[in-house]
Amino acid sequence: MKAPGTESLRLRKQPAALAVVPILPACPTRELPHTSLGLPVSSSEDRRDSKAYLQLFLLVLALVGFGLVMVYSASSGLAQFRFDNGHFFFQRWVLRALVGVVALLIAMHVDLDRVRECAKWILIAGFIGLGIVVMLKLFGVGKVRGAYRWIPIPGFGAFQPADLMRLALVIFLADRLNHDKGALRDFKDYVRHAGVVALAMFLIVLQPDLGTALAIGLTCALMMYVAGVQVVHLTGSVLSAAPFVAFIVFGLGYRKERVMTFLNPTGDVQGDGYQITQSLVALGSGGLTGLGLTKSLQKYFFLPEPHTDFVFSIVGEELGLMGTLGLLAGFLLFGHLGLKIARQAPDFYGFLLASGLTFMVMVYALINVGVSIGMLPTTGLPLPFISYGGSSLLLTMVGAGLLINVGRTSAQQPAGILVEESVSWQRRPRSRIRTPVLSGR
Numbered sequence: 001m002k003a004p005g006t007e008s009l010r011l012r013k014q015p016a017a018l019a020v021v022p023i024l025p026a027c028p029t030r031e032l033p034h035t036s037l038g039l040p041v042s043s044s045e046d047r048r049d050s051k052a053y054l055q056l057f058l059l060v061l062a063l064v065g066f067g068l069v070m071v072y073s074a075s076s077g078l079a080q081f082r083f084d085n086g087h088f089f090f091q092r093w094v095l096r097a098l099v100g101v102v103a104l105l106i107a108m109h110v111d112l113d114r115v116r117e118c119a120k121w122i123l124i125a126g127f128i129g130l131g132i133v134v135m136l137k138l139f140g141v142g143k144v145r146g147a148y149r150w151i152p153i154p155g156f157g158a159f160q161p162a163d164l165m166r167l168a169l170v171i172f173l174a175d176r177l178n179h180d181k182g183a184l185r186d187f188k189d190y191v192r193h194a195g196v197v198a199l200a201m202f203l204i205v206l207q208p209d210l211g212t213a214l215a216i217g218l219t220c221a222l223m224m225y226v227a228g229v230q231v232v233h234l235t236g237s238v239l240s241a242a243p244f245v246a247f248i249v250f251g252l253g254y255r256k257e258r259v260m261t262f263l264n265p266t267g268d269v270q271g272d273g274y275q276i277t278q279s280l281v282a283l284g285s286g287g288l289t290g291l292g293l294t295k296s297l298q299k300y301f302f303l304p305e306p307h308t309d310f311v312f313s314i315v316g317e318e319l320g321l322m323g324t325l326g327l328l329a330g331f332l333l334f335g336h337l338g339l340k341i342a343r344q345a346p347d348f349y350g351f352l353l354a355s356g357l358t359f360m361v362m363v364y365a366l367i368n369v370g371v372s373i374g375m376l377p378t379t380g381l382p383l384p385f386i387s388y389g390g391s392s393l394l395l396t397m398v399g400a401g402l403l404i405n406v407g408r409t410s411a412q413q414p415a416g417i418l419v420e421e422s423v424s425w426q427r428r429p430r431s432r433i434r435t436p437v438l439s440g441r
Helices: 046-051 054-084 090-111 114-119 119-138 161-179 189-206 210-227 231-251 255-262 274-286 311-343 348-372 391-411
Strands: 008-010 019-021 150-155 156-160 417-420 432-434 436-437
Touching: 008 119, 008 156, 054 090, 054 311, 054 391, 114 119, 114 348, 114 391, 119 150, 119 161, 156 161, 161 189, 161 210, 161 348, 161 391, 189 210, 189 231, 210 231, 210 311, 210 348, 231 255, 274 311, 274 348, 311 348, 311 391, 348 391
Parallel strands: none
Antiparallel strands: 008 436, 019 417, 150 156, 417 432
16 A cells, blocks of 8 residues: 555556656646657756757847848948948848847747648748739839849838748748648658649749749758658659759859859859959958958959848958858857757647758858858858848748747746657657656555
């Protein structure tokens, strides 16, 4: 006979490979994210103590603040020449950054279940925006630098629907992959998800904007991979799309010249290779510690778009190798904290949403830096949080807010019993939370 008030904890028999860690006996059953990369999932008690979302919030503010400084430094000469006001771009960037911070705070506290319920409508809004851009192209309205990518909005400037679409696809895929997690390995279910992504990429290519389309495709492919979609399906999609991409690159427009310039950047330094040559000159001029803040020479009409596409090169010129490494460390920390939040997410949907939002930022950062240092062909993608822009910053801040929201929600979840099959780096979606069975015997 047990002493009064004594309870015995009886757990269902588990295979020897499973590690069972009791935390709190009386807790509701809920799923832990499927760790497709085999990431060791922290206990619920660790999640409540985790400050990753607070660290990420401060990091995002720091990156935006750094972006404000670099946009002012990189754009002052160009703004003085074009508008007779050296603060023109900076003033607009401050206003947009404030709007972005407000959007960040709202996204941090919005109900994630509401976001999931609105996933389809957000995606439809993205397709409507891309459809409007296609219509504007048919009528020859809104052409900027040879492309139709923006919807003119009086008083705001212009809105780029592709920025909305990349966020919409992450939210939509997180919802659908979570809904179909029992059939992720079925080819027909994969085709449904991949078809939506392919349609969005096709509409973006029509603008034309191949770089953004490929960045979105890579982000979605990474999401599907960590969700547990078979690698053979993803590989098949890449191989199927390769001929179309090759035709677009080598058979249409200016893209062939960009690729040939990438392969031989010094072949025509005054023509197609001008941008990348000037970018490398800026990076090389900075040396170890840089010429000093605001003292760039390349921004004075040598390097095109110094405050947008090639702001990373201005960072290297003014702050040197130390400045560029510091900025790269900031993005690596963003990726670390984002994946940590994903690993600690309260459910599979949160895991997918946090992973996708992290991939979205990291893919854009990787491509922008790769272009600036001559490792990738010129694409025109912005550097998240740093490059001057409107819709790009706004939607990136919304995505960062949702990512922080996942971490904040996870930290508030009750504890449970962690059942972990493997902590190796393998794609085994097996981890989950189980509730112990109490017995009064």
